[in-house]
Amino acid sequence: MIEYRNVKVALLGAGSVGSQVARLLLEQGEELAGRAGAGLELTGIAVRDLDAQRDVELPRDLFTTDAESLILGSDIVVELIGGIEPARTLILQALGSGADVITGNKALLASHGPELFEAAEQVGAQLYYEAAVAGAIPIIRPLRESLAGDRILRVMGIVNGTTNFILDRMDTLGESLEDALEQATALGYAEADPTADIEGYDAAQKATILASLAFHTSVPLVAVHREGITGVTHEQVVAARKAGYVVKLLAICERLLDEEVSDGVAARVHPALVPLGHPLAAVHGAKNAVFVEAEAAGDLMFYGAGAGESRRRPRFSAISCRPLAAT
Numbered sequence: 001m002i003e004y005r006n007v008k009v010a011l012l013g014a015g016s017v018g019s020q021v022a023r024l025l026l027e028q029g030e031e032l033a034g035r036a037g038a039g040l041e042l043t044g045i046a047v048r049d050l051d052a053q054r055d056v057e058l059p060r061d062l063f064t065t066d067a068e069s070l071i072l073g074s075d076i077v078v079e080l081i082g083g084i085e086p087a088r089t090l091i092l093q094a095l096g097s098g099a100d101v102i103t104g105n106k107a108l109l110a111s112h113g114p115e116l117f118e119a120a121e122q123v124g125a126q127l128y129y130e131a132a133v134a135g136a137i138p139i140i141r142p143l144r145e146s147l148a149g150d151r152i153l154r155v156m157g158i159v160n161g162t163t164n165f166i167l168d169r170m171d172t173l174g175e176s177l178e179d180a181l182e183q184a185t186a187l188g189y190a191e192a193d194p195t196a197d198i199e200g201y202d203a204a205q206k207a208t209i210l211a212s213l214a215f216h217t218s219v220p221l222v223a224v225h226r227e228g229i230t231g232v233t234h235e236q237v238v239a240a241r242k243a244g245y246v247v248k249l250l251a252i253c254e255r256l257l258d259e260e261v262s263d264g265v266a267a268r269v270h271p272a273l274v275p276l277g278h279p280l281a282a283v284h285g286a287k288n289a290v291f292v293e294a295e296a297a298g299d300l301m302f303y304g305a306g307a308g309e310s311r312r313r314p315r316f317s318a319i320s321c322r323p324l325a326a327t
């Protein structure tokens with residue numbers, strides 16, 4: 001039997017995503033160790049309420065309400081609490097203690113990304129966030145690493161599964177936005193506050209992250225034009241189809257080319273008419289798809305699971321590959 005060195009993993013949060021991450025770390029520990037070349041030891045799970053009902057049954061002795069103590073002595077901290085505080089403070093504390101951090105927290109990255117990346121750089125720690133944008137789709141690493149030598153001109157796509165699910169139901173089943181949202185919530189696609197989905201905040205946060213990476217700059221969230229889908233009516237969806245289009249909520253990040261001064265950047269989120277023959281028109285349900293237009297590589301398309309019940313495994317794949325990379 002191979003003896004692996006042990007990497008201590010602290011998990012913060014055991015909600016929809018965190019509880020699945022814990023389950024898979026426990027269930028597939030040996031397989032992951034084989035792939036990572038190191039044992040991933042889940043040392044504890046910090047939660048707010050020890051008695052809360054969870055999606056998954058997990059060993060009770062792993063739970064603690066003392067996130068700060070759990071972080072101390074950890075090699076990797078996985079933050080799946082969400083929101084700004086205490087997530088921000090806990091991540092800074094983890095980085096300060098020298099741990100690598102993995103987070104799926106797009107809201108925090110969109111509003112405090114530069115502060116967190118600087119904190120990581122100062123101590124030589126890594127901050128991984130593949131799961132923060134487009135679910136299971138590996139898009140962060142391709143933008144940050146694989147395409148680092150290319151000049152990206154445009155990143156455009158469907159990055160919110162909830163709104164894609166709703167628009168798809170309005171189009172194919174004639175359902176109302178309200179009924180489709182209820183379904184999306186029941187299926188676990190929507191955020192705790194679904195306003196983040198239907199008003200385009202979630203997609204705007206993801207656009208901020210994508211634009212910053214693609215154009216090697218820091219695009220502030222307030223600079224992203226945002227319009228959600230609450231103004232989209234059944235009549236508009238029907239009229240769009242008759243005219244050969246389908247309505248999709250798109251995130252569009254573009255380089256504004258300028259030969260005289262340095263290039264500008266534009267990022268926006270809004271409903272758009274996508275021609276029925278376009279690949280994005282075939283993205284159904286809660287699936288996501290991202291198009292990348294690069295100078296040398298040409299057009300690339302990334303497609304896969306974005307949110308929902310099936311998102312939990314995809315999310316895990318996006319989260320779990322980071323510990324592998326981090327070890």
Ligand SMILES: NC(=O)C1=CN([C@@H]2O[C@H](COP(=O)(O)OP(=O)(O)OC[C@H]3O[C@@H](n4cnc5c(N)ncnc54)[C@H](O)[C@@H]3O)[C@@H](O)[C@H]2O)C=CC1
Nearest residue numbers: 013014015016017018046047048080081082083104105106
């Ligand atoms: N649900 C999804 O489909 C996706 C979620 N994410 C991100 O992953 C993160 C987690 O999302 P979910 O699991 O859906 O959230 P959730 O609301 O289901 O779970 C959050 C967990 O954090 C715990 N928590 C809250 N405050 C805490 C505190 N002070 N100390 C310790 N634990 C605390 C809660 O008790 C709960 O267990 C968020 O940043 C979210 O944006 C990213 C991609 C998809």
Ligand SMILES: N[C@@H](CC=O)C(=O)O
Nearest residue numbers: 160161162190191307
């Ligand atoms: N609510 C989000 C979940 C994943 O990021 C979405 O619908 O895409």
